Amino acid sequence: xxxxxxxxxxxxxxxxxxxxxxxxxxxxxxxxxxxxxxxxxxxxxxxxxxxxxxxxxxxxxxxxxxxxxxxxxxxxxxxxxxxxxxxxxxxxxxxxxxxxxxxxxxxxxxxxxxxxxxxxxxxxxxxxxxxxxxxxxxxxxxxxxxxxxxxxxxxxxxxxxxxxxxxxxxxxxxxxxxxxxxxxxxxxxxxxxxxxxxxxxxxxxxxxxxxxxxxxxxxxxxxxxxxxxxxxx
Numbered sequence: 744x745x746x747x748x749x750x751x752x753x754x755x756x757x758x759x760x761x762x763x764x765x766x767x768x769x770x771x772x773x774x775x776x777x778x779x780x781x782x783x784x785x786x787x788x789x790x791x792x793x794x795x796x797x798x799x800x801x802x803x804x805x806x807x808x809x810x811x812x813x814x815x816x817x818x819x820x821x822x823x824x825x826x827x828x829x830x831x832x833x834x835x836x837x838x839x840x841x842x843x844x845x846x847x848x849x850x851x852x853x854x855x856x857x858x859x860x861x862x863x864x865x866x867x868x869x870x871x872x873x874x875x876x877x878x879x880x881x882x883x884x885x886x887x888x889x890x891x892x893x894x895x896x897x898x899x900x901x902x903x904x905x906x907x908x909x910x911x912x913x914x915x916x917x918x919x920x921x922x923x924x925x926x927x928x929x930x931x932x933x934x935x936x937x938x939x940x941x942x943x944x945x946x947x948x949x950x951x952x953x954x955x956x957x958x959x960x961x962x963x964x965x966x967x968x969x970x971x972x973x974x975x976x
Contacts, residue, residue, distance in 0.1 A: 746817075747879055749847075751839045754825070756889050757850065757873040760833035766966075767832055767860070767870055775808075776859055776924050777829050779938050782809050784852040787819040809937040810885035821845040823941040826890050826899045835893040837880075839943055848873055890945055891959045894928040895920060913960050921952075931955075 749755060768774050776794075783793045790796065797891040800812045811818060822845045826837035840846050857870040880889050897922045902909035905906040909916035921929045927940050932952040942949075 749840050749879065751840050751843060754880040754886055755838050755840065755846055756878045756880055757836040757838055757875055758834065759871045762872050764832055768848050772827060773860065778857060778925065778937060778939065779808065780828060780853060780856045781824060782937060784821060784855060785824060785849055787821055788816060823848040823943050824939055825941065825943055825945055826893045826927045827939065829890065829894050829899060835897060837889060837893055888962055891962050892925050894931065895959045896927045899925050910963060917956055921922050
């Protein structure tokens with residue numbers, strides 16, 4: 744199937760799931776490696792052995808695990824990562840194209856996560872179910888709803904009791920997701936700073952967590968009725 748070309752300024756929902764719907768992460772270290780991959784591979788520069796070098800810099804107390812050491816060249820992002828969510832057998836990213844071919848190049852570099860998993864667990868072959876999927880978001884309404892779909896509704900599935908209970912206990916579930924470190928909601932509203940996301944226009948629209956929460960709660964009705972049209976995994 745022919746895919747629409749991506750232009751600079753486009754907002755693109757990128758997602759994929761594990762091959763045969765199998766897990767793509769197996770322990771906490773894998774989850775943190777996924778986040779570090781987002782952080783350090785979103786860079787026009789390629790840094791040899793970047794994770795080993797960061798580990799050494801952390802031991803020398805020059806930085807934390809998500810900071811570039813001050814004596815390294817400043818990174819030049821390939822894309823803007825607006826929103827992300829890691830789930831046991833799939834992931835979602837909401838990206839903005841800021842360089843010609845930036846999303847394509849970033850996703851090629853992101854493929855290093857497969858190498859990490861295969862090496863760690865002595866596996867071979869593709870971690871994911873084919874090439875990553877993508878959908879260009881063309882309207883303001885879908886921009887908002889895609890954002891909430893990725894960083895609120897997806898991790899709702901991890902809430903004790905699942906999505907249905909999370910919907911009924913929205914306030915508690917929202918706080919649960921704010922604290923969940925492997926999606927961007929907490930980073931979007933200052934709970935932590937992993938230097939991964941750039942909220943771009945979404946940060947201007949939704950700078951207040953209370954207002955965003957109200958929007959997300961209203962949007963869950965839209966989610967249940969219409970968001971299924973997004974090519975979810």
